[in-house]
Amino acid sequence: MGELLLTSPERKHIILAFAHRGEAKCFLNELDFKPINALSDSYLLDSENERLSLVITGEGKENAMIHLSYTLAILKERFPKDHFLVHNLGVCGHLQDSPIKFELGEIVNVRTVYAQKNNNEMEFKSFSTVPNGNNNNKKDSKNQSDLISTSERILSPDSSHHLSNFAPLVDREAWAMAYACHKQDTPFMCTKIISDFADGEVCVRVKEKSEEWSDELLRFFLNQEKQISSALPTNKEILTDLHITISQERSLNNLMRALEIKGHSLEQILEKCNYSQLLAEEIRPKEKTKELLKRMADLLNPLEKELRDQLEEATGCLQKVGFKVRFDQGHENDVVHLTTSLENHENINNLIAGLESFDYLKFKEILRGRDV
Amino acid sequence: MFSRIFVEKSVGHLPQISVIKERFSNTPVTEIDAIEDIFGRVKKPYLQKRSNLQLFLGKKKGTLVKEAPDAYGLAGEPHYYFIHAYNCIYECEYCYLQGYFQSPDIVLFLNHDEIAIEIESVIKRHPDQTVWFHAGEFSDSLALSHLTGELPFYFELFKRNPQAKLELRTKSANIKELKKLSALENVITSFSLSPQNRIKATDLKTPSLKHRLSAMRELQNLGHPVAIHLDPIIHEDNFLETYKGLFDELNEYLDLTSLAYVSMGVVRFTSKVFHQVKKNYPHSELLAAEFHSSFDGKVRYPRPFRLWLLGKIKQLALQSGLREEQIYLCME
Numbered sequence: 011m012g013e014l015l016l017t018s019p020e021r022k023h024i025i026l027a028f029a030h031r032g033e034a035k036c037f038l039n040e041l042d043f044k045p046i047n048a049l050s051d052s053y054l055l056d057s058e059n060e061r062l063s064l065v066i067t068g069e070g071k072e073n074a075m076i077h078l079s080y081t082l083a084i085l086k087e088r089f090p091k092d093h094f095l096v097h098n099l100g101v102c103g104h105l106q107d108s109p110i111k112f113e114l115g116e117i118v119n120v121r122t123v124y125a126q127k128n129n130n131e132m133e134f135k136s137f138s139t140v141p142n143g144n145n146n147n148k149k150d151s152k153n154q155s156d157l158i159s160t161s162e163r164i165l166s167p168d169s170s171h172h173l174s175n176f177a178p179l180v181d182r183e184a185w186a187m188a189y190a191c192h193k194q195d196t197p198f199m200c201t202k203i204i205s206d207f208a209d210g211e212v213c214v215r216v217k218e219k220s221e222e223w224s225d226e227l228l229r230f231f232l233n234q235e236k237q238i239s240s241a242l243p244t245n246k247e248i249l250t251d252l253h254i255t256i257s258q259e260r261s262l263n264n265l266m267r268a269l270e271i272k273g274h275s276l277e278q279i280l281e282k283c284n285y286s287q288l289l290a291e292e293i294r295p296k297e298k299t300k301e302l303l304k305r306m307a308d309l310l311n312p313l314e315k316e317l318r319d320q321l322e323e324a325t326g327c328l329q330k331v332g333f334k335v336r337f338d339q340g341h342e343n344d345v346v347h348l349t350t351s352l353e354n355h356e357n358i359n360n361l362i363a364g365l366e367s368f369d370y371l372k373f374k375e376i377l378r379g380r381d382v
Numbered sequence: 383m384f385s386r387i388f389v390e391k392s393v394g395h396l397p398q399i400s401v402i403k404e405r406f407s408n409t410p411v412t413e414i415d416a417i418e419d420i421f422g423r424v425k426k427p428y429l430q431k432r433s434n435l436q437l438f439l440g441k442k443k444g445t446l447v448k449e450a451p452d453a454y455g456l457a458g459e460p461h462y463y464f465i466h467a468y469n470c471i472y473e474c475e476y477c478y479l480q481g482y483f484q485s486p487d488i489v490l491f492l493n494h495d496e497i498a499i500e501i502e503s504v505i506k507r508h509p510d511q512t513v514w515f516h517a518g519e520f521s522d523s524l525a526l527s528h529l530t531g532e533l534p535f536y537f538e539l540f541k542r543n544p545q546a547k548l549e550l551r552t553k554s555a556n557i558k559e560l561k562k563l564s565a566l567e568n569v570i571t572s573f574s575l576s577p578q579n580r581i582k583a584t585d586l587k588t589p590s591l592k593h594r595l596s597a598m599r600e601l602q603n604l605g606h607p608v609a610i611h612l613d614p615i616i617h618e619d620n621f622l623e624t625y626k627g628l629f630d631e632l633n634e635y636l637d638l639t640s641l642a643y644v645s646m647g648v649v650r651f652t653s654k655v656f657h658q659v660k661k662n663y664p665h666s667e668l669l670a671a672e673f674h675s676s677f678d679g680k681v682r683y684p685r686p687f688r689l690w691l692l693g694k695i696k697q698l699a700l701q702s703g704l705r706e707e708q709i710y711l712c713m714e
Binding site for chain 2: 109110121122124132133134135136138156175176267268269271272307310311312313314317339340341342376377378379380
């Protein structure tokens with residue numbers, strides 16, 4: 011049997027996104043970040059197994075969207091093989107009219123991020139964060155909740171009451187960061203510490219408490235870091251003995267996943283597909299890959315194979331005389347498409363003989379679900 | 383069950399509101415002007431129904447009774463559905479509701495009197511035909527019927543209109559309220575059934591097959607017309623044995639010859655719903671199958687398989703004692 015390699019040449023790369031420098035203070039003090047050239051307010055910590063970047067976007071949705079989008083684009087260009095994840099950390103307000111109650115200083119993993127538009131209407135588009143050890147959909151989740159990124163810093167009682175119908179937490183940036191990540195197909199996480207009740211007191215409290223909150227967030231991040239890595243794809247199974255194109259790799263992964271869902275282990279799949287025998291065959295590596303994919307598809311869909319075999323048999327007389335045979339996708343119609351080339355008079359007679367021996371009614375029966 | 387209840391001011395006075403509030407006395411209640419001020423204003427992830435399911439109570443505005451799509455029920459008769467609820471407490475992996483409302487929250491409409499007016503107006507438009515009305519297009523008809531309390535009202539309505547028929551579609555076994563009512567020939571309770579292994583794998587949180595069959599038997603014994611939807615039919619390796627087992631169980635519990643009808647439909651999705659299935663249930667067995675975009679743009683098995691599956695199930699149904707005229711194929 012050929013060697014099956016688990017390779018992970020790419021590195022995990024977490025971008026910590028903060029709106030305010032105060033929120034990031036302990037991260038910058040305690041971890042060995044270095045400024046990134048040509049990127050303002052952005053830092054990098056490069057270790058053997060992973061990279062950690064830190065970006066301070068500035069306040070509000072516009073700043074967050076512009077700064078994070080730019081940073082993501084630059085970092086993706088600079089480290090094209092890395093698996094990125096953006097983790098927004100910072101403070102948020104708690105809407106007291108919400109039936110879900112939180113204490114000041116409590117840390118919450120955000121599950122879904124909503125937004126308030128500039129005209130105070132709700133933005134329809136929302137974004138879900140990736141699970142971080144606490145599955146997003148589990149029930150026992152006092153420490154995970156939903157959040158709205160508002161357009162105003164201080165909310166009127168009416169606005170606060172209205173927003174509490176949608177989520178119990180508010181900030182000013184998370185939705186924009188999630189949107190930037192969505193646009194760049196990057197997973198997004200969000201962790202907030204409750205700093206205020208969205209009533210204007212936050213500005214006073216930030217000065218007094220910013221270091222304490224930043225320290226809490228750093229402690230939380232370091233504890234969660236192992237669980238975060240589970241949200242990143244790390245290993246890619248590659249059959250190294252085969253020549254495999256990108257599209258074949260996609261098919262291979264899809265088939266592998268589907269067969270695993272049906273309870274086949276990798277070893278069983280390879281055994282049932284006679285993989286070792288296939289490797290020994292004297293055909294080109296490209297053909298081997300094609301054949302392996304066909305065998306896996308047949309294993310996944312035995313009925314499809316049966317149908318294909320029956321159609322092959324029913325149209326064999328046409329193929330034998332030189333017709334190329336094609337069917338509609340999904341066999342939605344009782345149609346067989348035939349193409350051929352004529353080179354001499356003898357061809358015509360052969361084709362006529364082939365057509366005459368074709369049993370259309372039998373073919374139709376197969377497409378109408380006769381025992382396959 | 384619910385993390386929060388929103389009550390529209392316009393229905394706050396209705397007795398059903400007190401019943402629901404009492405039943406969920408620990409759930410916070412918020413009064414709102416209109417359901418549409420909150421429900422559907424933001425895209426709420428479908429699977430948040432597991433941890434953060436909210437209940438909205440109010441009035442349905444706009445069209446209350448709609449014409450059903452082709453091949454919805456028995457052919458040759460006009461079919462309509464009425465909307466008295468959105469969304470469902472169950473979680474079937476193939477359910478089309480996951481791509482429909484952009485929110486999994488349950489909405490119950492309590493203006494049944496207005497729905498009844500529209501139903502009677504439709505009946506008048508078809509004086510010489512049997513008009514069918516289906517409840518449960520966007521929700522389960524019986525799952526919450528002990529809370530919503532509308533069944534006596536609709537029984538009364540269809541007693542006054544014996545030329546029309548009402549179908550209550552359900553996956554529940556909640557027949558508590560139905561059992562209190564005298565059976566009517568023109569009110570049919572139809573149960574969607576699958577083999578138990580499929581229920582366990584894909585019909586999350588729904589009652590077991592045995593519970594549903596027991597409920598059906600009770601209703602049959604009380605004289606209520608009962609029907610079956612074998613829908614969605616999903617192929618698996620031992621498909622024939624599994625469905626053979628299902629028909630054996632049906633025969634054990636029910637008098638199949640007196641079933642009002644048995645409909646059959648093979649699993650199908652709009653492309654939007656299929657995308658949601660992939661997103662919400664990436665490890666679902668449903669995704670191990672090979673689907674194609676079919677004649678109407680829906681995602682289905684290739685046609686020869688669909689027809690084969692339907693043919694086989696129909697054959698099993700006939701062998702189990704059902705008559706040809708009791709069987710119809712749904713949405714094919």
